Amino acid sequence: MLFSNVIARRYLATEMNQRLKPDSVRCRPDRPDNNVCEVKFPGDITMGVSLIKVPGYVIARQMYARAGARRRGFDYACTPDGNLKLVNRPDIVRIVLIDLAGYFKNNGALRGEFTSRLERKANNLEPAWLKQQLLRFSLEYRASEPTAEEKEGFSKLDFPIYLLGRQHGYDSVRELMEQHNIPRTIKCIGVDKPVDPYRLAEKCWKGDAERGCGIPSGEGFRKVGFIKTHTVSSDPIGRRDLAQAFLNVTAHEIGHMSNICFHDREGLMKYPVPLNMEIDFSLGDRGFILASLTRLKNMR
Numbered sequence: 001m002l003f004s005n006v007i008a009r010r011y012l013a014t015e016m017n018q019r020l021k022p023d024s025v026r027c028r029p030d031r032p033d034n035n036v037c038e039v040k041f042p043g044d045i046t047m048g049v050s051l052i053k054v055p056g057y058v059i060a061r062q063m064y065a066r067a068g069a070r071r072r073g074f075d076y077a078c079t080p081d082g083n084l085k086l087v088n089r090p091d092i093v094r095i096v097l098i099d100l101a102g103y104f105k106n107n108g109a110l111r112g113e114f115t116s117r118l119e120r121k122a123n124n125l126e127p128a129w130l131k132q133q134l135l136r137f138s139l140e141y142r143a144s145e146p147t148a149e150e151k152e153g154f155s156k157l158d159f160p161i162y163l164l165g166r167q168h169g170y171d172s173v174r175e176l177m178e179q180h181n182i183p184r185t186i187k188c189i190g191v192d193k194p195v196d197p198y199r200l201a202e203k204c205w206k207g208d209a210e211r212g213c214g215i216p217s218g219e220g221f222r223k224v225g226f227i228k229t230h231t232v233s234s235d236p237i238g239r240r241d242l243a244q245a246f247l248n249v250t251a252h253e254i255g256h257m258s259n260i261c262f263h264d265r266e267g268l269m270k271y272p273v274p275l276n277m278e279i280d281f282s283l284g285d286r287g288f289i290l291a292s293l294t295r296l297k298n299m300r
């Protein structure tokens with residue numbers, strides 16, 4: 001059987017719980033930029049199998065689906081008896097740091113330390129659980145602003161976080177929130193009354209004590225965070241170990257973006273979050289973040 005058909009059938013079986021035989025397949029090797037085979041199944045199901053990452057791995061996703069279909073990567077190998085062996089690749093939870101303040105742009109050493117520690121911290125949240133859920137955090141640093149389409153395109157497992165500076169007023173924050181399609185009201189899970197995230201953000205951005213603002217996704221998936229680089233970097237305690245200070249403030253906002261809408265008495269969700277010590281999420285907050293990730297992952 002064709003390689004693309006095996007992949008498509010595996011996807012249908014594991015992601016959609018359907019066992020079907022393909023009707024037809026159409027590959028376009030003439031278009032190397034779009035190395036996709038379309039595999040058609042009964043019931044108007046079309047699977048796209050992309051070979052663009054071969055020989056690394058293959059990617060499958062349902063095409064022309066109304067709801068956002070999940071993309072799934074597979075590692076592949078051959079068993080000694082000649083059968084194809086497929087292993088699901090993890091879904092990537094992207095933490096995207098967008099440095100509009102240019103704070104880390106020319107400080108590669110500090111940036112490297114901060115971002116690698118943040119990525120490690122996220123992946124150490126609950127390693128066995130993340131592995132079992134097929135989730136892996138990956139950190140991306142960007143020195144330039146995403147286009148409007150990219151902002152629209154941030155998806156459920158993306159955590160976009162803007163690093164802003166003194167020059168950015170609440171107007172900049174509001175505009176970014178609108179471009180990220182943050183709704184006018186959000187309802188935190190377990191909280192009765194919906195809140196206006198724009199008012200939350202205004203109060204937070206204009207407040208002197210806050211070092212960052214994380215907008216929770218509520219029952220949807222749109223979320224965004226803002227870090228006040230000028231406040232973190234000028235803090236007399238934070239200044240002693242800037243990588244640690246940025247790490248704690250950013251992790252705290254990721255907590256809020258994961259629907260932790262209150263502060264805790266201990267751990268990273270304490271307010272104000274300590275800047276100069278290695279600190280973890282409390283057990284309860286960790287559970288909240290993991291539950292939030294599961295919800296986002298399973299959202300259709």
Ligand SMILES: [Zn+2]
Nearest residue numbers: 252256263271
């Ligand atoms: Zn907070």
